[in-house]
Amino acid sequence: MNTMKPYPRLMLWVMAATIYSCAPKPYATTNKVYRQQAKQYAGMLKVQPAPVPADGAPTVVNWIGTTNFNMRKPNYVIIHHTAQGSCDSTFRTFTLPRTQVSAHYVICGDGTINHMLNDYLRAWHAGLSKWGNVTDMNSCSIGIELDNNGLVPFQPQQINSLLVLLDSLKHRYNIPAANFIGHGDIAPSRKVDPSAYFPWQQLAEKGFGLWYGDTAKIILPVDFNSKRALRIVGYDTRDTTAAIKAFKRHFIPADSTTGTELNEGEKKILFSLMEQSE
Incomplete structure (x- = not known):
């Protein structure tokens, strides 16, 4: 039979809650800064933009806020x-x-x-x-x-x-x-x-x-250009070697550490991805 009176138990709960609330929270300071910065940006969103003057055009007198935005x-x-x-x-x-x-x-x-x-x-x-x-x-x-x-x-x-x-x-x-x-x-x-x-x-x-799926049956166009295909997929090809390495690391990881050229099988993979990106 539990003989503990309810009040001592309540006191224990209150003490535990107090200790927890007083315990140091490692990111309390940065969380406060986050809230301050968010409040600052919220204030910027509320500000009505100033009119943009243009030579030869009448000056806008009123701010007309649209209701259609998110x-x-x-x-x-x-x-x-x-x-x-x-x-x-x-x-x-x-x-x-x-x-x-x-x-x-x-x-x-x-x-x-x-x-x-x-x-x-x-x-x-x-x-x-x-x-x-x-x-x-x-x-x-x-x-x-x-x-x-x-x-x-x-x-x-x-x-x-x-x-x-x-x-x-x-x-x-x-x-x-x-x-x-x-x-x-x-x-x-x-x-x-x-x-x-x-x-x-x-x-x-x-x-x-x-x-990509099974690329065995893909026949590459005679004029297939790997650099152009990489660019169509999305890669920045100003550094072609880096773009090829990034492509391999993503889509052919087993070959990502060897060579900076694409063999025929890898070109077929690139061709398949290019077609999905166009």
Whole structure:
């Protein structure tokens, strides 16, 4: 029989709650800064733009606010690996102003999904990059970092969490399958993430990214040009060697460390992807 009176038990609960609320929260300071910055940007959105004068045109007297608008939405997802030793190291990097780098999501090795920035806000994850005609990938994409040093395979639970997150983002923002790409794809001269260990085929089978089928029956056109095909897929071909390496790392990882030329079989893969991209 429990002889403990209700009041002592209530006091224990109150004490426990008090201790928890007073416990140090490692990112309380940066969370406060986040709220302050978000409030600042919200204030900027409320400001009525000043009229733009033009020679020979009457001066606009009134601000006429349209009622037909919404938030800009992301249209790409860029996948990275952190190249750091742990999720905690990445959190520190992404909350130090001097690093000037961030992402919307960080997925730890145990599959935990950490949301670090509102999807509608512009994270600093892509850097100097290009995909097709888009030269400011930060402004139109969501950045996802996977806790991995780039030298080992990704954890199954981590990829499972990534698939769940990608499914949510794809349906929420109507992101095309072809627009799920890697950091190394959009910055081939600078980046290699998410490394040749990343399971792009597994993602493509779920509708996140392009892939190819049986290419044995493909007959390449006589005038097939690999550089042009890479450009049609989306790669920045100003450095053709880097573009070929990035292409291999994504679509032919087993051959990604050897050679900078494409054999006939690899050209057929590229041709198949080019046809899907046109």
